[in-house]
């Protein structure tokens with residue numbers, strides 16, 4: 001059985017556009033005739049062609065997309081956009097060809113033209129908020145969406161986990177979709193009268209032109225730390241990949257967190273107006289975040305900014321880093337034109353019940369709180385009794401350090417870290433992940449994650465060796481597969497202890513040898529708790545969505 005491929009959201013009522021006009025407007029060479037040909041959509045994938053589409057054949061890392069032109073024609077493509085190498089590959093399909101040097105680089109503007117989502121042409125687009133950084137993009141985007149909803153807006157979201165259009169939700173494939181899908185999504189959001197959208201932008205997306213043809217109203221930067229050094233030669237190259245988001249081509253204004261030193265570089269190197277924010281009291285910034293209360297169900301923080309502006313609220317997540325993400329989201333909204341006072345008012349009129357709410361009511365204090373549910377980000381799956389179990393999407397040393405520290409705060413007993421590493425992804429971070437995992441835990445269980453085309457046992461060995469070398473006396477087990485590992489973890493612990501299962505987060509599959517097998521770590525952990533006699537929680541969807 002393989003996991004279902006999530007759908008691509010497109011406009012339901014696209015207006016056809018003349019392919020000849022497209023060729024003229026973009027100065028493209030035409031092979032064959034495009035007279036009277038009209039396009040209603042754009043795609044890079046032959047399997048996803050819908051009648052009326054322009055199929056774009058890019059020279060990929062594995063193959064040339066133009067070789068799938070016949071399949072695209074059979075599905076109803078009306079023309080192909082490709083490079084000079086692709087022209088001969090398209091010939092058997094009989095489709096007319098538009099030729100451009102770099103189809104991927106042209107894709108954003110072409111898709112924006114077809115879907116009428118280019119900022120020069122469209123005055124009716126939703127307000128767009130982009131977040132980038134190594135960690136915290138998904139969290140900040142969900143929090144932004146949550147606050148926008150509390151402000152009463154119809155919202156959209158594009159994240160690693162899900163894409164949302166109002167109440168419609170579909171699972172995501174990539175963190176940031178290809179430009180053809182991105183513009184189709186924006187066009188569909190416009191049809192649904194979405195007013196504001198939170199978009200997660202990965203470094204890979206910027207390097208691969210996935211947000212071309214989009215100018216975000218506000219771009220936010222969370223942090224930069226070791227990750228993705230399979231895609232980028234070093235941290236400098238990784239940083240340079242993020243930078244275009246803070247230039248006028250992609251954003252009007254920026255909010256930059258100075259929590260990592262890289263933030264200062266963004267401030268220096270960007271060519272748009274930026275404001276700064278930090279949780280560090282000794283770092284100079286326009287906005288500061290102080291933690292007021294760390295509770296097992298929320299983190300309360302105070303945000304202070306220029307002209308004496310101040311707001312105190314809660315985010316229903318644990319760890320200082322989640323308060324940092326929430327504060328960043330709020331300042332992004334302020335930069336987007338929302339008054340801090342209006343945001344404060346919207347957050348106070350919520351109905352969430354926290355354990356100490358009765359006490360607050362007696363003191364006649366309104367509770368200000370952000371309403372949001374983040375799938376698989378330090379998500380608690382355990383119930384009232386037994387060990388606390390959190391499932392998380394962290395897969396970098398920095399993420400491990402912060403989530404372990406957050407879990408430790410609310411664990412009187414032992415903290416057990418259960419994790420594996422991604423196959424076919426940055427191998428250089430693995431030893432650091434193992435060392436940080438051991439440093440922050442009392443017990444470590446190394447298991448498998450997505451091996452992809454790598455040997456799972458050798459990934460585990462790298463992790464185990466690095467942890468043993470750094471912490472020879474650490475209690476450490478190597479258990480495969482993860483179903484066995486979570487049962488071992490639950491069996492080792494009891495009341496007052498915690499398990500942090502890092503890696504799988506919200507995901508509903510495991511990638512083994514390129515086959516996506518349905519798999520939910522959250523379901524697996526709940527089942528393991530049940531088998532051990534502990535009743536898990538019923539899942540936050542029912543409680544908060």
Ligand SMILES: CC(=O)N[C@H]1[C@@H](OP(=O)(O)OP(=O)(O)OC[C@H]2O[C@@H](n3ccc(=O)[nH]c3=O)[C@H](O)[C@@H]2O)O[C@H](CO)[C@@H](O)[C@@H]1O[C@H](C)C(=O)N[C@@H](C)C(=O)N[C@H](CCC(=O)O)C(=O)O
Nearest residue numbers: 044045046060061062063064065068174175176178202204
């Ligand atoms: C490295 C990378 O970004 N690769 C992306 C790229 O693949 P590729 O260039 O290898 O494509 P290819 O397999 O050679 O195929 C070439 C073309 O032929 C088409 N094709 C191919 C086969 C076929 O049967 N029919 C067909 O039409 C493909 O759609 C493609 O357009 O183009 C594909 C089509 O859009 C993407 O799916 C693929 O993303 C892969 C799955 C991926 O894993 N990307 C990761 C690295 C990524 O982008 N990650 C970031 C988040 C990172 C993070 O923050 O953790 C993200 O934004 O998701």
Ligand SMILES: Nc1ncnc2c1ncn2[C@@H]1O[C@H](COP(=O)(O)OP(=O)(O)OP(=O)(O)O)[C@@H](O)[C@H]1O
Nearest residue numbers: 134135136137138139160321392393394399402403
């Ligand atoms: N501001 C932050 N600083 C450090 N770690 C963070 C921060 N925000 C979230 N994390 C941790 O990073 C991990 C990933 O969180 P999240 O999914 O929000 O980030 P992301 O940037 O979207 O990651 P990805 O690109 O892998 O989807 C989680 O373990 C989370 O607890």
